[in-house]
Amino acid sequence: MSDVIRPTRTAAFETRLKKRYAAERRFKAMGLGAILFSLLVLVFLLVSMTINGFGGFQRAELAVEIDFTQNAITLPSDNVQPDVAMRSLELQGLSEIVAFNAERSLGADGAEQLNPHAWRLVAEQIVADPDILQSSKTFHLPASKNLATALGKDGQVDLQPLAQRLAGEGKLADRFDPGFLARADATDPQLVGIWGALKGSILTMIVTLALAFPIGVLAALYLEEFAAKNRWTELIEVSINNLAAVPSIIFGLLGLAVFLTIFPNMRSAPLIGGLTLALMTMPVIVISGRNAIKAVPPSIRDGALAVGASPVQVVFHHVLPLALPGILTGTIIGMARALGETAPLLMIGMRAFVANPPDGLASPSTVLPVQIFLWSDEIDRGFVERTSAAIIVLLMFLLVMNGLAIYLRNRFEKKW
Amino acid sequence: MSPAILLLLALGPGLVGWLVARRRGWMFLREAPSGRASALPTHYAWYAALWIAVPMLLFLLVWNLVAPDLIRQTVLASPAAQALPDFAMQRNAILSEAQAAARGTGTIFQPQAQDLVEPFREAIARYRLIGIIVSLLVGFAGAVWAFLRIKPDFRARSSIERGVLGLLVLASLVAILTTLGIFISLVFETFRFFQMVNPLEFLFGTHWGPDPMSRADVVDSSRYGALPLFWGTIFIGAIIAMLVAIPLGLMSAVYLTQYANPQMRKWLKPALEILAGVPTVVYGYFAALTVGPAIRDIAVSVGISNASSESALAAGLVMGIMIIPFVSSMADDSIAAVPSAMRDGSLALGATTNETIGRVLIPAALPGIVAGVMLAISRAIGETMIVVMAAGAAANLSANPLEAMTTVTFQIVAMLTGEGSFDHPATLSAFALGFVLFLITLALNFIALRVVKRFREAYE
Numbered sequence: 009m010s011d012v013i014r015p016t017r018t019a020a021f022e023t024r025l026k027k028r029y030a031a032e033r034r035f036k037a038m039g040l041g042a043i044l045f046s047l048l049v050l051v052f053l054l055v056s057m058t059i060n061g062f063g064g065f066q067r068a069e070l071a072v073e074i075d076f077t078q079n080a081i082t083l084p085s086d087n088v089q090p091d092v093a094m095r096s097l098e099l100q101g102l103s104e105i106v107a108f109n110a111e112r113s114l115g116a117d118g119a120e121q122l123n124p125h126a127w128r129l130v131a132e133q134i135v136a137d138p139d140i141l142q143s144s145k146t147f148h149l150p151a152s153k154n155l156a157t158a159l160g161k162d163g164q165v166d167l168q169p170l171a172q173r174l175a176g177e178g179k180l181a182d183r184f185d186p187g188f189l190a191r192a193d194a195t196d197p198q199l200v201g202i203w204g205a206l207k208g209s210i211l212t213m214i215v216t217l218a219l220a221f222p223i224g225v226l227a228a229l230y231l232e233e234f235a236a237k238n239r240w241t242e243l244i245e246v247s248i249n250n251l252a253a254v255p256s257i258i259f260g261l262l263g264l265a266v267f268l269t270i271f272p273n274m275r276s277a278p279l280i281g282g283l284t285l286a287l288m289t290m291p292v293i294v295i296s297g298r299n300a301i302k303a304v305p306p307s308i309r310d311g312a313l314a315v316g317a318s319p320v321q322v323v324f325h326h327v328l329p330l331a332l333p334g335i336l337t338g339t340i341i342g343m344a345r346a347l348g349e350t351a352p353l354l355m356i357g358m359r360a361f362v363a364n365p366p367d368g369l370a371s372p373s374t375v376l377p378v379q380i381f382l383w384s385d386e387i388d389r390g391f392v393e394r395t396s397a398a399i400i401v402l403l404m405f406l407l408v409m410n411g412l413a414i415y416l417r418n419r420f421e422k423k424w
Numbered sequence: 425m426s427p428a429i430l431l432l433l434a435l436g437p438g439l440v441g442w443l444v445a446r447r448r449g450w451m452f453l454r455e456a457p458s459g460r461a462s463a464l465p466t467h468y469a470w471y472a473a474l475w476i477a478v479p480m481l482l483f484l485l486v487w488n489l490v491a492p493d494l495i496r497q498t499v500l501a502s503p504a505a506q507a508l509p510d511f512a513m514q515r516n517a518i519l520s521e522a523q524a525a526a527r528g529t530g531t532i533f534q535p536q537a538q539d540l541v542e543p544f545r546e547a548i549a550r551y552r553l554i555g556i557i558v559s560l561l562v563g564f565a566g567a568v569w570a571f572l573r574i575k576p577d578f579r580a581r582s583s584i585e586r587g588v589l590g591l592l593v594l595a596s597l598v599a600i601l602t603t604l605g606i607f608i609s610l611v612f613e614t615f616r617f618f619q620m621v622n623p624l625e626f627l628f629g630t631h632w633g634p635d636p637m638s639r640a641d642v643v644d645s646s647r648y649g650a651l652p653l654f655w656g657t658i659f660i661g662a663i664i665a666m667l668v669a670i671p672l673g674l675m676s677a678v679y680l681t682q683y684a685n686p687q688m689r690k691w692l693k694p695a696l697e698i699l700a701g702v703p704t705v706v707y708g709y710f711a712a713l714t715v716g717p718a719i720r721d722i723a724v725s726v727g728i729s730n731a732s733s734e735s736a737l738a739a740g741l742v743m744g745i746m747i748i749p750f751v752s753s754m755a756d757d758s759i760a761a762v763p764s765a766m767r768d769g770s771l772a773l774g775a776t777t778n779e780t781i782g783r784v785l786i787p788a789a790l791p792g793i794v795a796g797v798m799l800a801i802s803r804a805i806g807e808t809m810i811v812v813m814a815a816g817a818a819a820n821l822s823a824n825p826l827e828a829m830t831t832v833t834f835q836i837v838a839m840l841t842g843e844g845s846f847d848h849p850a851t852l853s854a855f856a857l858g859f860v861l862f863l864i865t866l867a868l869n870f871i872a873l874r875v876v877k878r879f880r881e882a883y884e
């Protein structure tokens with residue numbers, strides 16, 4: 009009976025159908041698997057950076073108790089320049105006092121592993137709060153980089169017992185290091201900070217934005233609203249599309265060959281870096297800007313033209329304000345890309361060791377991604393965690409920028 | 425003069441002109457019998473301000489570029505400069521020092537420079553004064569021109585708008601200038617390189633080992649064979665990375681367009697795109713610190729004892745992961761562009777979804793997918809930081825993915841961040857490599873865009 013109603017459903021057909029459905033399920037699972045695998049890698053990358061980087065915001069510090077009532081140290085007067093006060097403290101033998109007290113609380117071998125810069129931190133605290141000189145206080149001072157490595161059960165074997173002893177006495181521990189966000193590059197991983205690179209990045213981004221945004225928006229307006237369909241326009245469009253696809257390192261070569269020839273003594277200055285990145289970012293802004301301008305309905309233009317506005321007024325009074333959220337979204341995404349860019353800046357010399365935050369647009373500096381690259385090249389084990397910490401700072405900035413772009417898009421996007 | 429002062433110098437008179445012209449505009453309005461003029465007061469104001477500020481700014485810009493030379497010439501002509509040494513480098517050093525001291529930005533180390541500080545100071549002051557006076561004259565001339573034309577029947581708006589349009593054109597020319605700048609600087613330096621090294625040997629030689637410390641005038645052409653670099657670039661960027669990115673990216677796109685419900689797609693697509701937003705230096709660090717050593721450990725446990733932690737495989741794998749969202753979004757677009765009638769027809773005939781995808785959608789979308797893959801390859805071979813941090817420096821002509829390999833971009837970085845002088849062939853070779861890279865990426869993009877164009881026409 010069933011043979012009559014469903015003549016095609018033979019046993020062979022059923023098995024074939026089962027196979028086909030199984031293939032279908034496998035295929036679907038593979039698709040989901042591909043996405044999940046990609047996301048898994050992303051999560052793994054972010055989590056491993058975060059776990060590693062967490063330690064980068066800490067450093068091994070030794071607890072040293074100093075009783076200043078035993079020593080007749082004074083500050084020159086109340087309102088004196090900080091560097092003069094530091095100098096005076098140095099002349100009064102503060103470094104010896106710190107060394108002596110360190111030996112008393114840590115033992116001779118422990119005091120040897122105090123960071124050579126430690127007394128400067130004590131001096132800074134005294135300058136900030138002179139009342140310390142009337143009391144006894146426990147300072148948490150950075151350990152030497154070797155002891156810091158030994159605390160992580162790594163590095164020199166002969167230092168590990170000492171590290172364990174001091175850690176057992178509670179005098180050596182990894183403590184949160186707020187100075188990491190305030191200092192600049194250094195040769196000692198215990199003393200490095202990210203502020204120098206961050207400031208360089210901010211200055212570079214200011215130059216990039218100041219150049220790429222106006223040029224990009226004006227070019228987008230021209231191409232979308234005014235340009236006649238001719239060979240010149242086509243040439244401009246082709247070169248913008250090409251520039252958007254040129255590898256970033258080529259822009260570095262351009263910066264090296266052109267900008268550094270014009271300004272030879274501005275190697276590794278944020279100005280040159282910003283110029284180079286602006287050329288790279290501009291096509292991104294033009295392309296996203298054109299899409300935003302295209303999305304403004306023609307009726308708005310017609311309405312404005314009908315009441316007597318000139319084409320330029322139509323564009324600047326009506327089209328541009330309406331397209332601005334879209335343009336800003338594209339700009340922020342382009343800036344985020346520029347902020348993470350490393351290769352072109354290596355070309356124009358921003359890989360130099362810069363121990364002070366840059367003073368201005370023309371002073372040598374480095375930027376966050378280049379700093380990450382430089383630290384990742386360091387042999388010293390202490391730099392591994394610092395590199396991850398710097399990566400976290402960079403990713404945080406990118407997260408904020410992209411979040412802002414998404415917010416702008418959702419908040420101001422209009423459906424016409 | 426600092427840029428800020430220059431700007432103020434030009435904007436001040438511009439503002440005055442703006443205010444004065446606006447007053448005149450109001451006057452025209454009041455006096456006109458109909459109560460209307462040919463332009464609004466602010467239009468007159470902007471017209472005058474532009475005619476004053478723009479010529480002044482242009483003049484100051486040019487002046488700032490030529491003034492240092494003029495100052496130097498004047499000082500050299502002064503009696504105090506007669507005692508300077510003839511040797512150009514020494515003389516320039518002294519001059520620079522004296523100039524810096526005269527500006528108050530440097531200190532004197534050489535005694536001869538001390539005598540020149542005073543002439544420098546005088547020359548700087550004199551030329552600054554000349555600059556300010558001439559720029560004011562220029563501004564005045566602009567003002568005279570503008571105010572002669574500001575009359576009740578003058579259409580100021582269209583004049584301003586011509587200026588605005590000119591600005592727009594200038595802004596769009598920046599793109600052409602940049603392209604030209606890249607092309608010319610690369611061609612120029614490449615030409616200099618090929619004067620020292622035989623181009624054929626560069627393109628087809630198999631030994632890469634430039635020595636930046638060797639003498640620049642004795643060039644050993646046989647050390648500049650870039651074939652291993654091209655091979656490394658292709659092997660890492662176009663083979664290993666694509667073996668990762670194409671299947672994963674394509675499958676992701678298929679799942680997102682054909683299987684995922686809208687809610688899922690709304691979350692999965694942006695999440696996937698985060699992969700493209702992570703900076704390359706972070707990927708490089710990930711490849712060097714995590715993936716490279718892991719691959720080495722696996723290789724050693726399998727029995728390959730000479731595996732190193734810097735390998736083509738590590739760089740290629742991570743690069744492939746970076747490219748996934750790129751391939752995925754290109755494939756997404758081209759699958760979505762296939763008319764739904766084709767899909768529905770296939771499903772109506774009883775094909776399962778995966779049969780429809782495999783036999784109808786992908787073949788129809790193939791040109792777009794191929795174009796996307798070409799763009800992805802051009803992206804991968806231009807990628808720098810991952811290979812710099814994870815692929816190694818050895819120029820190997822081998823197909824073993826576990827070996828360290830070097831790429832074009834790596835060598836560009838290596839040649840230009842060393843200590844070599846700018847005239848050395850090793851430094852110049854970076855520009856030749858850059859030129860090759862530029863041409864290849866350009867060609868890939870060009871072909872890809874062509875393919876996409878042709879494909880789109882097929883269904884419209």
